[in-house]
Amino acid sequence: MKNILTTAVVFLSLNLFGQTKEDSIQFSRISTEILNKGKSYNELKDLTKNIGHRLSGSEAYEKSVKWAEQKLKEAGADKVWLQEVMIPVWERGKESLKIKAGNGKWKSLKMLSLGNSEGTQGKDIFGEIIMVKSLAEYDKLSPEQVKNKIVFFNYPFSQSYIQTFKAYSDAAVYRSTAASLTAKKGGKFAIVRSLSSAYDDVPHTGAMRYGDSEKIPAVAIGNTTADELESLLKSQKITAKLNSNCGMKAEKLSHSVIGEITGNKDKSVIVVGGHLDSWDVGEGAHDDGAGIVQSIEVLRTFKNLGIKNNHTIRVVCFANEENGLKGGLQYGKTVNENSEKHLFALESDAGGFSPRGIALEMDDAKISQIKSWSPLFIPYGAYDFEGRYSGADISPLKAMGVPTAELVPDSQRYFDIHHTDEDTFEKVNRRELLLGATIMTQMIYMIDKNW
Amino acid sequence: MKNILTTAVVFLSLNLFGQTKEDSIQFSRISTEILNKGKSYNELKDLTKNIGHRLSGSEAYEKSVKWAEQKLKEAGADKVWLQEVMIPVWERGKESLKIKAGNGKWKSLKMLSLGNSEGTQGKDIFGEIIMVKSLAEYDKLSPEQVKNKIVFFNYPFSQSYIQTFKAYSDAAVYRSTAASLTAKKGGKFAIVRSLSSAYDDVPHTGAMRYGDSEKIPAVAIGNTTADELESLLKSQKITAKLNSNCGMKAEKLSHSVIGEITGNKDKSVIVVGGHLDSWDVGEGAHDDGAGIVQSIEVLRTFKNLGIKNNHTIRVVCFANEENGLKGGLQYGKTVNENSEKHLFALESDAGGFSPRGIALEMDDAKISQIKSWSPLFIPYGAYDFEGRYSGADISPLKAMGVPTAELVPDSQRYFDIHHTDEDTFEKVNRRELLLGATIMTQMIYMIDKNW
Structure with missing residues (x-):
């Protein structure tokens, strides 16, 4: 209850400051760009049909590393690199x-x-x-x-x-x-x-x-x-x-894939990502090919619309979420070693379904601020900012005090196909996937502008 | 903005009156009953696979009339009858x-x-x-x-x-x-x-x-x-x-199918329905088999949970929505002739997808009252009461001044398959369909209790 009233009052304030209209126009530009010209659906088709499932340690996973590197370059990243990760190898x-x-x-x-x-x-x-x-x-x-x-x-x-x-x-x-x-x-x-x-x-x-x-x-x-x-x-x-x-084999050296557009005001980092690996069944389409292509779509949309990002926006395609979380752990360790300031991290790892909101793990003041933006999101179907969790890959960042978040897609169909032979490209709807990427881009835009 | 504040304030009032808790418990009972024991998904399978598409005038449509009559009886209707409708016949x-x-x-x-x-x-x-x-x-x-x-x-x-x-x-x-x-x-x-x-x-x-x-x-x-x-x-x-x-043939006599549970306090009518006919392609699963089986689920749930309905709750399976609207027109005409008081009519004819709200066409006071209930609906994914339209079949009732409404499912996938060979049972997700029936039942419960 309180939350709804807070939202209402802060929105009125935003109106007074005249920011809402500018943001509302930018939200519409983002949505129109992605729904009409988004490439994530076709990229997901490419990833799922030409590479397929890609468990850590598999040849397919290594192909997906090269694939993600290429796609980040094509999307317009200023800089793309591989981050070394020692990963467990399990074979069926x-x-x-x-x-x-x-x-x-x-x-x-x-x-x-x-x-x-x-x-x-x-x-x-x-x-x-x-x-x-x-x-x-x-x-x-x-x-x-x-x-x-x-x-x-x-x-x-x-x-x-x-x-x-x-x-x-x-x-x-x-x-x-x-x-x-x-x-x-x-x-x-x-x-x-x-x-x-x-x-x-x-x-x-x-x-x-x-x-x-x-x-x-x-x-x-x-x-x-x-x-x-x-x-x-x-x-x-x-x-x-x-x-x-089945059984565990010797660890291997592999990689997470990272691409970014450098901040125009400072080099503090906003992360958006998903995990590149999948289980060794199906095609890893919803879990988590969707999160990977949506994250790349965020970067591409900033570039295509010419939105000047204040901070560095970094796409991280994490290695080995499914059976070790080594990509996420290594990323957090590296951030710590390099004392790299991180403002925010958003993961998409709950399927490429029609979005309903974004879950938030951060201090109350930041949650209140983000919830004050909800009137901007509601026309795009995102109304739910009540979840207090975020993606596994960014949990090491959360432990370091970074505000973290996760896209909340409609969850009704996810556990019909999660970790199965049925998690295929055909189960992903184009508009639902693109609308998820839209909400993610809109949120990254608001964070980049306001934090 | 105003709307959100209104909602908030009215919700506080509801809390003060202690109604919210009782309603919240009833909402949960309805949801648990339908998600665990709902029969609409299996009934939709039966309708789509054993009868299939069912254009007005076809043999399949006549089979679906008998089918709906039987299902309404099984659901526990006190009274089931066929309403005569002269329908146009078009053949491909x-x-x-x-x-x-x-x-x-x-x-x-x-x-x-x-x-x-x-x-x-x-x-x-x-x-x-x-x-x-x-x-x-x-x-x-x-x-x-x-x-x-x-x-x-x-x-x-x-x-x-x-x-x-x-x-x-x-x-x-x-x-x-x-x-x-x-x-x-x-x-x-x-x-x-x-x-x-x-x-x-x-x-x-x-x-x-x-x-x-x-x-x-x-x-x-x-x-x-x-x-x-x-x-x-x-x-x-x-x-x-x-x-x-293709071409139009001579009109035929056919039927809408109606079943009801009689009101315990009075005989004024609350209608919930969809259309029984479909186009002559695919299986008419989302359009509108979904609305038919969800409407029957509403009646069954009242019976199974032993909810005493104050007013008569009537399921109408309308004939000939797709190419004539004759079922809806005849229903309205009959209501008028019989001077039968109608309190409310809800249609489901936008697909069996995950529900996001209910669209409302009625006076502002009634809209405000229904929106004041939204905190009860939000935990079930229904947050959108901003649509000002309702189903075609109940438009004659609307013209007579009856408050009308329509279930608002997520719309991203609907026009991929609408009126095509692809509108099949396989495109309907069980939980999404049942959740739609849940929201419909909860709304009918609130209307029946409060109007």
Whole structure:
């Protein structure tokens, strides 16, 4: 309530100062430029169809580094460079999960090993499946009950939240800890119900971690497959057999890609970015090809419209967000070492869907100032500035006190396709993607002008 | 600005009266019920896949009448009936459009005759194409310049508007009047660039009208086809050949489908609806299968949650919106004849996309009251109550002074698929559709409680 009143009053003040009209005209120029001449949609097609998915350490990722370097140059960056990053390398290889009831026949289940999981080194691992619906239920099981078993963590992705990221956060602990929890009670491997809002059989991969546990495998199955397994387990004992070849390899030297337009008043930096890597399935279109091409669109739009930027506007295409965050960590470390002043950092890593706002992590005064601009954004569909989070890649900057933010696209479709074979270019709508780039450019324009 | 302040102040008042909390709990119950147990997505699958497109007068439309009657009964309506409507019948038949340059070869273009257009009765019609970019340009042509020609109205669907319905309104006159304008200057037939936001070759049909002109044919071509034709015309004369069998047939008796739950306090009526008919291409999924299943979801949710409705809540599945509006007209006429008091009418006919608000056509006091409820809606993604329009089917009610409204879904994707082969079930997202039904139910709940 208070917030709405504050917004209203500050907007009146802006009107009095006559800034709103000038900004409103600039917002319209930005929108018209991007919706009519934006290149991000075609660039995303190029990235997804000619390079495809691009997990850290893969040949495709290295191609995407050269691709991003080229696109930043074409967009008009004054300076483009690669930042060295040591990245973890995880490879999937062949994998299969089969089940059978009693002495019946083996039946293959559609599955994906979770990212960073160790596999079975090409050997079959067998065991009886036991199912739990929650961590609380798992906690009640004794090591004797789990020993040599396969634990099926059957926790549903809640449909009740309006913002699907809340359902994702709610269920994420199952993906990240299923293997280590299972290992600690002597289980052989873990199966998790995918973090998926779709009622289909598509498995969703994503990062897991071991901590200090034995490194046993963890795999994900899709929602309808999980439903079937749950139903089978009600009436009979089910044996599972896993054979997989995934695992961590030696670290490699790779790169984040950075391009900037130098500030006309000073060299303090405004970052806009996304992550260049993706999981090793689908095409990494929404996650996060969208964020990459939108960030490049911001820079291109400043150049094409001849907007004189006061501060340096820097596009960062971060390496290795998905399974290590090494690009973000290295970027933060370098900023710190060079004592480079950063004013603001904005990430787009929630999909290329129709934008609804920008989430803000910064002090209250800055939040109030940005919210006072909301009447300028509302005609473009961005009304929600209430989120208090920001992108993972810029979390090291946030820890250093830099105000950080993230584009908030409509979230209804994201977890249907997140980390799956379905995250393809065809699932991205041109106008939605371009409108997201529009909101990002408008916000960077306001920050550059006012901070 | 004023509006935001008004909203804020009224919300504070609501808080003081303690109504907000009760309503907020009811909103959450509605949302949880629909997002978890809603049947509209599965019902839409049934309608689109088992019946498919359903133009007025077709056998499929008659099947959809029986289908809607059955679904309203299953949803728990106290009373379900069919309302007789005399509907126009237009049929497409086989059709082809070919072009050639000079003495070259004929090349087929992907096309659709516009709805209600007369065809060529299976004969070839030839002529040279002349292109105009606007009505202003066409107005400058003399009858001698147009005589025996084919006029290509090449007016672009603007990408600049944020709300794509504005681009649609802007360009709609070309679809509706191209044939009559061409006829009046002696042209043989008209070709229009589709009202399409997509850069593809998909033609979009939709209603045209003749007025007092000769009834010559009008056809639509997709954007990339229009681009190619435009390019060809720059350097050479192009001849076109049309052969089509479409045309109006004799009127038929058909029906709108109506179901209601009787008011507990009085029998005044709150209408919620969409149109049951569709164009004769695709599956009529977004247009307007979505509105039909969402409206039925509203009724079902009142029943399932045991919400006692003060007034009668009536679902109307209107006949013949697309090429005659006869269902809406007949409904209005019947209401008038029966002197049936109507409190409010809400239509969903802008696609089953993620909702952003509700457009309102009523007096200022009622608009202010509804806007005062917006803090309740914002957590569900509905923040936009600024639209001053409502659905076509309920325009006769509006003319009688009934407050009318329309669901405002995100519009970015709608005109990619509107009136095309691409308007299929697969283009509808489950959560987006259900969230639209949620906002509709919440609004009907507030109106029923407060009016």
